[in-house]
Amino acid sequence: MTDEIGVLVVEDDEHTREVNSRFVERVPGFTLAGTAPDANSALRALRADRDGGRAAAISLVLLDMNLPDGHGLDVCRRLRASSIDVDVIAVTAASDVATVRAAVSLGIVQYLIKPFTFASFTERLEGYREFVTGVDATGTATQSEIDQAFASLRRGSSTTSLAKGLSEETMSRVLAVVRRESALSAREVAAQAGLSRVSARRYLEQLVESGKLTRATHQHGPGRPEIQYSRIR
Template sequence: MHDRPGSDEAATHKVVVVDDDFMVAEIHRRFVDRTKGFTTVAVAHSGAEALDAARTTAPDLLLLDVYLPDMSGLDVLQRLRAEGDAVAVIMITAAREIDTVGRALHGGATDYLVKPFEYAQLREKLEHFRRRAHELATQTSADQTFIDSLFGAGGKAAEPVRLPKGLSAETGRLILDTVRARGELSATECAELAGLSRVSVRRYLEHYLDAGLLELRLEYGGTGRPVRRYRPAGH
């Protein structure tokens, strides 16, 4: 069992990339290494190599494929948990079967990303992991709102299934999680934390405000327009 150090926003998170396809693994490694705050410490192409890398490098995160030549990624996940290793795991796979998704969820996977995907989609997953790790490392107590943000609960209302054209569900969840974790944010603050543009974040925030998931508070300063600050509904 590895004792993993506490994480903060300035820390560099160690990642092990696991994929049986050498070219795909290299692409994922490059994606990880171009993301601020993350570095690849090992690349594995089989379940045995993945387990060995997890034991020897004590990573913060595994990007774990399901289809491996010697065992499935789900078996790797199960063995890690059986050994008491709480390393975060994002399943990165072409597997879409609901049974596979369910096993990953119940096995303790942190997230799940279906191949093929663009860099921006993986970056959102990494940022979500980074933010949650930071919150767990810095909070001394947890109220229900904070707990809901960690476990993906939706507060008073569920996230709308349909988003306006041009808005991504993944980005929307990232923005909602950011607001729920901090309690209240302006569009500028949310954009900085989520690593997105302020204009894009503002569109999502206004959509969720209209949908009833967020509430608005106007913060008045000395001059100029008041700052629009967003918080979870009922907060």
């Protein structure tokens, strides 16, 4: 898989399709490979993507369940029957148990219920990215590596109860900054996220409390030790 994960957004509502497409383009590591307003358009786009002997541009499908010409679950079944190897995240208002259970049985890797925030959307995509990069596809994986890869999907399903005065969009930006590095201080995060050091620390501490980051104290020579924040591996 390339560094950029190509995404196909399948959504019949034009406004929602545009919003979801913009969301994809705002998440580091993902690129919008195309959009489709219905099931048949999505299947045609995926088949065309696999034809011609070139590398596939679409690795992930954000799939609505309620499409004008078919159900999202039927799209998944047709993808599997056609041996089209692509991952699917359900992005839908359908929350009935039968649909959710069928989605799991068909291998849908994440389930995001509408309406949702950009922060929740980002969590799902970042969890997916950690999942696909967590195990080397060219070799064998240890039990620990497999557990860690699947845990990244579960972390993407968690929610954050924000303290007063914090915004979900800024929280997502701070989280993305830390996840790009091995360990950062509040000062370093503030510089990269465009925040004051005090604000950055508030967001970082909230992320530690919610289980998305870890915190450790490091001593660099004489003087006061520095707190550094890292993503959970």
